Amino acid sequence: MTSLTSSASFGAALQAAHEAAGAQHYPGGTLYAVATPIGNLADITLRALHVLQIADAVACEDTRHTQQMLRAYGIERPAAQLLAVHQHNEAEAAQAVVARLAAGQRIAFVSDAGTPGVSDPGARLAAAVRAAGHRVLPLPGASSVTTLVSAAALVDDAGGAFVFAGFLPARGREREAALRLLAAEPRAALLLEAPHRIEALAQSLAALGARPVTVGRELTKQFEEIATLPAQELAAWLVAAPQRTRGEFVLALHPLARPAAGGAEPALDAEAERVLGLLLAELPTKGAVRLAAQITGAPRNALYARAVALQQAAPDA
Template sequence: MSETKEGVLYVVATPIGNLEDLSARAGRVLSEVDAIAAEDTRHTQRLLRHLGVERPLISLHEHNEAARVDQLRRRLLDGEQLALVSDAGTPLISDPGFVLVRELRRSGCRVVPIPGPCALVAALSAAGLPTDRFTFEGFLPPKSGARRKRLEAGASREETRVFYESPHRIRDLLDDLASVVGDRQVVLARELTKTFETLLEGSANELLAIMDADPDQARGEFVVMLAGAPVKEASADDAEGEALLRAMLAEEVAVKSAAAIAVRLLGGRRKHWYQMALSIRSEG
């Protein structure tokens, strides 16, 4: 730890299951800070006992986070060094901390990330789904109507979509996925880094059948990964439109005008042709 008296908030990632995943840097920071803001102080106390560390703990969870900001800001301005941890994984990723970090940064306080375990990243790394683009949506609404609305809103997205889900709602989520996306591939990561870590894949209905045959597969915390919608192949109109746009742009027709002409001749949406024209123009 630096000997500077500057106040610092360290955002520390902690294990999601296997305690060996705590980095040496994270362990050192937790042993040296003046105090630790923890989502559940009892949970964090167990981690500190494992490390052989005793540090003052401050409760910080979704119900008291806003009220803690001034207290922690004052301590940082006094030159203290603090750590923020959640129960497991990286703080702020579907865990408390966003309000605190936002307000401290607005106040000019220094915030330093100590990277490490994150269920989202761990699951994607082993799922075998495309990761060049993905959308993380955290926990979906608990009620089916609102949950289906969210699923339907993104059903045509081509990137992998990732959700967190609890054991008492995993079957309901799979039911809704079966209704909304049919046989599209789903990968479930369960109990990551723990003794009963499991990755299952199949359609939502196939995964429900696995849980019917083995109820233990519905236990634990889940990362649910949904394959993206099939990529739409370029249509004949797209090929014709691209050739038309290239010819017009070669004659120095403005991008906006070229898109308008493509709409008149080929139909379709102006935005589609405009974006294609921009892409062509950027090539050269």
């Protein structure tokens, strides 16, 4: 979190929250999924502050972290009103939350940062609450994913559409399979990564060659850094400055390049050419093109056009 840790800083915000949101209806027997800041405490909404004050209990990913956050806003909660709901106990803890909702309580749920249920815990809790017939009421706010999207300029013919991949699998084969799918995905793709694995991810993404990637590090915090560069240069960028491998990361793979209408196909880089040539020696054209696209991230249409050109130029057997 940012250095805004004095509850006095938010006294006016709490009053504004009461005046702006207090007259709205907040039914009992409801789970309130509350988005919280991803780094800068000032990125809280007035409605979130109000609900965190009036809720009968706050379910949270880490009780100590949430207690610190609440106190920064000037909100005091006894330990008994903080319920631990994290990835290791979410299914079991959900039943305790459901029991409180059945008794008519308002329960706010927060993750350590951002919007619950996106990559943090919350999805299983929301499913259990809905299955029990209770309402889940979302309070929108900060999200590392949409924060990076707003700055990454992910513009293409699809109007900026993107897919959310989250954290890739940590294991070798599953991770390689996920990376192959990303390489073949024509839309932009959003990834999350922890600091201890960011260099390994950068090395894996190097296979995408010149495909642009926007990396967001420590978003909304004092040392926030956002950079766009070719995927093949990401590993070198990270190690160019000691602080760049620290903090939390969000990455956006930009859409695969599309040729302009009536224009020439985009040129393939050397790695895509090499992979395509090797595959064409062993496989039919369509199969070689499909695998080359998955491995290199190069556009299929460009690969196919190049494959046809190579075959036409080859001497007769």
